[in-house]
Structures are given as C-alpha cells and as structure tokens.
Amino acid sequence: MLIRYLSQVGRYFLMWKEIFNKPTKWSVMKGLILKEIDDLIIGSLGIVAFISFFVGGVVAIQTALNLTNPLIPKYLIGFATRQSVILEFAPTFISIIMAGKMGSFITSSIGTMRVTEQIDALEVMGVNSLNYLVFPKLIALLLYPFLIGIAMFLGILGGWIAGVYGGFATSSDFITGIQMEFIPFHIIYAFIKTFVFALILATVPSFHGYYMKGGALEVGKASTVAFVWTSVSIILINYILTQLLLS
Amino acid sequence: MDLSIHYPDQLYPNTVTFELMIEVKNVEKSFGDSQVLKGVSTVFETGKTNLIIGQSGSGKTVLLKTLLGIHAPDSGTIEFDGRVYSELTKDEKRALRTEIGMVFQGSALFDSMTVAQNVAFPLKMFTKNTRAETNKRVDFVLERVNLTEAHNKLPSEISGGMQKRVAIARAIVNNPKYLFCDEPNSGLDPNTSILIDNLIKEITEEYNITTVINTHDMNSVMEIGENIVFLKNGLKEWQGTKEQIFKTDNKAVTDFVYSSNLFKKVREAYLKDGK
Numbered sequence: 001m002l003i004r005y006l007s008q009v010g011r012y013f014l015m016w017k018e019i020f021n022k023p024t025k026w027s028v029m030k031g032l033i034l035k036e037i038d039d040l041i042i043g044s045l046g047i048v049a050f051i052s053f054f055v056g057g058v059v060a061i062q063t064a065l066n067l068t069n070p071l072i073p074k075y076l077i078g079f080a081t082r083q084s085v086i087l088e089f090a091p092t093f094i095s096i097i098m099a100g101k102m103g104s105f106i107t108s109s110i111g112t113m114r115v116t117e118q119i120d121a122l123e124v125m126g127v128n129s130l131n132y133l134v135f136p137k138l139i140a141l142l143l144y145p146f147l148i149g150i151a152m153f154l155g156i157l158g159g160w161i162a163g164v165y166g167g168f169a170t171s172s173d174f175i176t177g178i179q180m181e182f183i184p185f186h187i188i189y190a191f192i193k194t195f196v197f198a199l200i201l202a203t204v205p206s207f208h209g210y211y212m213k214g215g216a217l218e219v220g221k222a223s224t225v226a227f228v229w230t231s232v233s234i235i236l237i238n239y240i241l242t243q244l245l246l247s
Numbered sequence: 248m249d250l251s252i253h254y255p256d257q258l259y260p261n262t263v264t265f266e267l268m269i270e271v272k273n274v275e276k277s278f279g280d281s282q283v284l285k286g287v288s289t290v291f292e293t294g295k296t297n298l299i300i301g302q303s304g305s306g307k308t309v310l311l312k313t314l315l316g317i318h319a320p321d322s323g324t325i326e327f328d329g330r331v332y333s334e335l336t337k338d339e340k341r342a343l344r345t346e347i348g349m350v351f352q353g354s355a356l357f358d359s360m361t362v363a364q365n366v367a368f369p370l371k372m373f374t375k376n377t378r379a380e381t382n383k384r385v386d387f388v389l390e391r392v393n394l395t396e397a398h399n400k401l402p403s404e405i406s407g408g409m410q411k412r413v414a415i416a417r418a419i420v421n422n423p424k425y426l427f428c429d430e431p432n433s434g435l436d437p438n439t440s441i442l443i444d445n446l447i448k449e450i451t452e453e454y455n456i457t458t459v460i461n462t463h464d465m466n467s468v469m470e471i472g473e474n475i476v477f478l479k480n481g482l483k484e485w486q487g488t489k490e491q492i493f494k495t496d497n498k499a500v501t502d503f504v505y506s507s508n509l510f511k512k513v514r515e516a517y518l519k520d521g522k
Contacts, residue, residue: 022341028371117355124315124427125369126344 012207019135019203022128029136036140040102041147047101048094052085052151055093056158059084064168074169078177081159083186090151091190092238095197098144099230103205106137107226110209111219119210130210137202144198145191152190189245196241197234204230268292269314269425269457274323276309283309285481286323293457296448296471300463301478302503310478311429311461315349316340327425345373348418348456350428350447354410356402362413363389363398369421388416392446408439412446419450426451428460432467444470465510468492477503493517 023029063080110133113119122129156178163169169177208226212218269291276284283306291297299307312318314325316332325332327343335343356365363385370381389395392412397405402413411431418426428447432440448471451458460467468475472489477500485500492504493514505511 022338025372112358116353116358117351118357120317121349121351121355121357123317124344124347124349125372126341126347127372128341 011211012203015130015134015207015210016203018128018130019138020131022131024127024132024135032132032136033139036136037143039105040137040140041143044098044101044147045150047097048147048151049154051097052090052094052154053158055089056081056085056155057162059089059155060159060163060174061166061168064163064166074173075177075180077163077169078159078174079180080177081163081174082156082178082182085155085159086152086186086190089155090148091193091197092234094148094151095194095201095234096231098201099205099234100227102201103227103230104223106202106205107209107212107223108219110206111212111222114210114212115215115219133210134203134206137206138199141198141202142195144201145194148190148194189241192245193238193241196237200230200233200237204233268328269459270326271310271314272324272326274310274313274320274325276306276313276318276320283481284313284320287478287481287483288323289476289483289486291457291459291476292474294452294455295458295473296451297457297459297474297476298468298472299459299461299476299478300468300503301484303463305478306481307461307463307478308429311427311459314459315347315427316344345369345421346424348421348423348426350411350414350418350426350431352430352433354402354407354414356410356413356417358402361399361401362394362405365402365413366416366420368417373421384420388420391419391450392416407434408436408443411435411439411443415443415446415450419454419456422454423456426456426458428458428462430462430464431460432462432464437466440464440466441470447471465504465507468504469510469513 024032060077060081064074064077067074067076110119113133119129119133122132160171160174160178163174164171205223205226208222208229209219212222271287271289271291274284274287275282287306287310299310301307309318313320319333327346330339330343332340332343356362357368360368363382366385366388367381370376370384374381376384386395389398392415394409394412394416397409397413402410405413415431426447431443431447435443444467447458447460450456460471462468469489472492475485475487475489475492476483477485477497479499485495485497487495492500495501501514505514
C-alpha cells in the first residue's frame with residue numbers, strides 16, 4: 001500500500017518533468033491557453049463571486065453575534081471579516097471549492113480523452129500529450145490569484161453590506177476595522193499560497209485523469225479521487241506554508 | 248503547397264530506390280505473468296494492405312500497439328525501413344511518429360474540434376503551412392474521403408461511418424509513410440464497412456503507404472487481404488494472401504476464417520470453380 005502511494009508520488013513528479021519536454025508549437029499553444037483561461041478562470045468567476053460575497057456576509061454576522069460583551073468595540077467585526085477572508089477564506093477555501101469545480105472538470109475531460117484513445121492519438125502523432133494537455137492549464141492558472149483577489153474584495157464587501165445593512169455595525173466602524181492593524185505581508189502570504197494552490201489545482205487533477213485506466217465509470221471514480229487528493233494537498237500545503245511564512 | 252504523394256525516391260533523395268516496409272523480428276511481450284506475444288516475426292509490405300487477424304486474445308492489438316510504440320517489446324526488434332525503433336533516440340522516435348497515420352477503433356477524434364479542425368491538426372502541429380495551404384490540403388483530403396459536407400460539424404454530429412472517414416482523412420493528411428488501422432470496421436454496417444475497406448486500399452495504393460490493419464472482419468479479409476498475418480496464442484501461425492487463404496489446409500486458419508457457413512460455402516465454391 002505504502003509502496004503504491006510512493007510510486008504514485010514519484011510518477012506525479014516525473015509528470016512535471018514531462019510537461020515541460022518537447023513543447024507544442026506556440027501558434028497552437030496560444031489558442032489552448034486562451035481556451036483554458038476561458039474554461040478555468042472566466043468560467044469560475046460567477047461561482048467564486050457568489051460564494052465569496054455571501055460567505056463574507058456570514059462571517060460578519062457570525063462575528064457580530066458572538067461579540068456579546070458591550071466593551072468589545074464594533075469595529076472588530078470589520079477586522080475579523082478582513083482577516084478571515086484574506087488569510088483563509090479566499091485563498092484556501094475557495095481553492096478547495098475550485099478543487100471540486102475545476103478539478104473534476106480537468107480530470108473528467110482528460111480522463112475521457114484517455115478512455116476514447118484521444119491521448120493515444122496525440123502520442124502516435126508524435127505530440128507530447130502531457131505538454132499539450134497540462135501546460136496550458138498551468139499557464140491559465142497563473143491568473144488564479146486574480147480570481148482570489150476578486151474573492152477577497154467581494155468577501156469583504158459582503159461582510160460590509162451584511163454588517164451595515166443588518167444593523168450590526170456602522171459603516172464607519174466596519175471600515176475602521178478593515179483598516180486596523182493592517183499587515184501588508186498578509187496579502188503577500190495569501191498570494192504565495194494562492195500561487196502554490198494554482199499549481200496543485202492544475203496538476204493533481206490532470207495526473208488522475210491522464211493516468212486513469214478503464215471506462216466511463218472509472219472517469220467518475222478518478223474525478224472523485226482527484227478531488228480528495230487535491231483537497232488533501234491544499235490543506236497540507238496550507239499548513240506548511242502558514243508555519244513557514246507566519247510563525 | 249505540395250499535394251502530391253510521397254514516393255520512395257522523394258523520401259530518400261540520395262538513393263535511387265528503396266523498398267519500404269516494416270519488419271518485425273522475434274518480438275515478445277508480456278504483461279505480468281501473461282506472455283501475449285511469444286516471438287512474432289513478419290514483414291509488412293509497402294503499397295499493400297497488410298492484415299493482422301486472429302481470435303480475441305491472440306495478441307493482435309498488442310502487436311499493433313507494439314508497432315506503434317505504445318508498448319515496448321520485451322525482446323526482439325521492429326524496423327521501419329531499416330530504422331530499428333528501440334535504437335532511436337526520443338526525438339527520432341517522435342519524428343518517426345509524425346510519419347505514422349493511425350485510425351483508431353473508436354476513431355479517437357478530438358471532441359472539441361470540428362471535422363476540418365481534426366483533419367488540420369497534424370498539419371498545424373508539424374508543418375509550417377500557411378492557413379490557406381492548410382485549408383487547401385484539408386479540403387483536398389476531405390474530398391478524397393467524400394466528406395466535404397461535414398466540414399464544420401463536430402464529431403458528435405456525424406455518423407460512425409463518417410467519423411471513420413474523418414479519422415482516415417486525419418491519418419493521411421500529412422502524407423504518412425505508414426498507416427495503421429485498428430478494427431476500422433467495428434460497429435459499422437456491411438455497406439459502410441466495404442466502403443471503408445476500399446477507401447483504405449485505394450489510399451494505400453495511391454500513396455504507396457505501408458498499411459497495417461488489425462481486424463477480425465472476414466469480409467475485410469476477402470475484400471482487401473493482400474498480405475494476411477494470422478496470429479494464434481501470441482505466435483504467427485500463418486501468413487499469405489486472400490487467394491492463398493482459400494487453399495490453405497492449416498486447421499487453425501480454416502477453423503477461424505471459415506467458422507461461418509457463408510464463408511464455408513464461399514470457399515467450397517472457390518475451390519470448385521477456382522475463382
């Protein structure tokens with residue numbers, strides 16, 4: 001069992017090497033990258049905006065409802081919302097949601113290509129199929145921090161609207177809280193995490209789709225397994241990066 | 248834009264003539280404890296339709312995938328016009344693969360591309376053609392397989408027979424030297440099967456390609472079998488032409504080929520009348 005996991009990990013890193021081998025012609029690659037940006041980034045904007053806005057609102061309401069001591073200032077609602085959204089919610093939890101959305105899309109599309117021999121067709125033609133299929137996803141996901149930036153903004157905006165229009169804090173208090181003890185490195189930390197998560201989101205689901213065996217049922221299983229391993233990797237890397245960068 | 252076919256002297260300008268062929272020498276392949284190919288040796292000739300036939304599990308698909316380089320043989324060699332595949336560098340192998348056209352059993356067309364984009368794919372990947380040259384070549388090849396009407400359709404919008412023809416068009420668009428077909432007739436009605444068989448044969452002769460077809464369709468054997476390799480339990484049991492297959496007394500071949508009453512009667516009539 002352990003040997004099997006270790007061999008899978010080894011295979012995953014060998015896949016990384018192969019992704020950069022024998023690059024596809026730029027005129028073809030350009031189109032593939034734009035398509036992936038549309039599928040993975042633009043296609044995720046709606047769900048990311050929706051979730052961020054409402055979760056930001058919920059964070060503000062939950063914080064307000066737990067501040068029962070009248071001595072605790074109301075600007076802490078804005079402070080807590082900002083910290084939760086920037087440090088964890090936007091980079092980590094949106095990434096886990098994206099592991100489901102983008103991850104299952106990537107695994108199932110590559111897995112279906114494997115089942116229907118499209119990957120064999122690429123290889124037989126002399127195309128480096130890993131470069132052709134995975135490299136555009138990697139490049140497209142370099143724009144993932146842009147998505148997380150939007151999630152941060154909308155999360156805090158949602159918190160502000162819920163806090164102010166829900167009658168939990170004044171706009172002035174909330175904005176004071178947002179600006180209080182702001183540490184710019186927290187933004188850098190969040191975007192470093194986001195960048196690493198983007199690499200995981202592009203490659204772990206691709207790995208499970210590319211090396212899957214079987215038929216349609218196995219494509220479904222591979223998508224589930226990919227989601228589990230992408231989430232596990234994100235949570236573990238999140239812990240390690242937090243320990244390294246913030247402690 | 249050169250729409251003409253490759254002839255041996257064009258491929259090898261420094262030589263006068265060259266006999267193009269694929270030579271398989273004592274190829275063995277195992278998966279775990281199961282030995283699928285037990286030392287297959289044969290030659291696939293150029294300008295002829297070479298058929299690999301045999302029962303399910305006889306090693307046909309493994310032999311084809313080994314020829315394509317998808318499986319590496321455990322021992323033995325495969326030579327493409329004197330080039331030993333296992334001795335080629337990675338780049339040379341990739342270069343060789345650009346000389347190969349493949350028609351997969353399920354067509355393996357790219358779902359997200361139209362018919363024309365599928366056919367244009369090898370040209371976009373491996374040539375420096377302008378868009379106009381690519382379009383001209385795609386139109387030419389689609390016309391050759393009688394599919395001009397499907398130009399802008401997606402693979403999901405056309406029939407199985409049309410998908411096979413698109414796959415053939417994609418396989419020949421880059422003037423391959425070698426054409427491999429895995430069960431090209433599977434899932435097709437008899438009329439479409441004959442159409443596909445004849446198309447492959449015509450293209451093979453027209454373009455002087457080394458064509459290898461993996462099939463268990465006896466109609467194909469009777470229709471286009473110019474060089475037939477019969478595999479049994481991972482070994483080459485018999486090799487010959489479609490005419491010789493009528494006369495052979497090899498029991499394994501006759502049991503397989505003439506398992507249906509129709510083909511038994513065809514054989515009896517052939518042996519009686521000699522045609």
